[in-house]
Amino acid sequence: MRAxxxxxxxxxxxxxxxDVPEPEAGPGEVPVEVSRAGVNYADTHQAENSYLSQTRLPLVPGSEIAGRTPDGRRVVAMVNGGGYAERAVADANLVFDVPDGVDDVAALALVVQGATAWVLLRKNVRLEPGESVVVHAAAGGVGSLAVQLAKAFGAGRVIATASSAEKRDLTLELGADAAVDSTTPDMTAALTEANNGRRVDAVLDMTGGRVTDESVRALAPFGRLAFYGMAGREAPKPIQLPNLMRHSTAVSGMWLPHAFLLPGGVVHAAMAEMFDLVAKGELRAVTGGEYALADARAAHEDLRSRRTTGKLVLDPTR
Structure with a gap:
């Protein structure tokens, strides 16, 4: 098969x-004929072996797929690699039936980026109604969904950051109350100004480096920053624990695979809530671009250069 x-x-x-051998489904696994494969920023780290989990070669990348099972079910699934291919296998516990009215791109956006945004808001920063929340990289796959979910969860003020006027306009269209240029030289001051002169309650950050450091300084007492990536490929400064105590702030990290280990079916609950919001027209996935399978390199180049918005997918039929 092509992969x-x-x-x-x-x-x-x-x-x-x-051309690689077809994967064989083992006990507890489901084979899927892949109609679309999602592209994530984590995939770019996996390609260069800078991801949280080390990988072995040769490797077929890709952690999310949409398609059909042999019995005709239309599904979206998380996979442990192998998604950039015509066929893949998934753990049966990580397969979700896609309801009518939700297309492949939306389903793929929800299973990783949507679940990430949901867990960040519900579990990491534990957003309370009326609180302010900053969403960095808000025009991206996670960010565009996090802006909408924050509003749906009752945020008092959503502040988006993005690198271009076009992307900032998109975040406002999605419901953000203010949009900040992500290249601003003083993010602390910019976020405070965007929050009407007050420090912010919560920050979702996948940028790293200076942006993270200055966002921590923008937190109000009992403010929380959730760190879930380092797209800038620059590590933030080490957090000084006495400073957290001094300002009554918290910094946490989040890696989505851990959410699948939580009791109570956290990710299944997230998917059910988000599917319902999509069905009601209260949540939409921003389509960032569709590439032929052979053009995976171009997809990664566009993603790394920040030329994209929303969800990128590969079409294994092309």
Missing amino acids: IQITEFGGPEVLGLA
């Missing part, structure tokens, strides 16, 4: 089209 295979670590140039 994207990585045989050496590096940038987008290591993504090559190959």
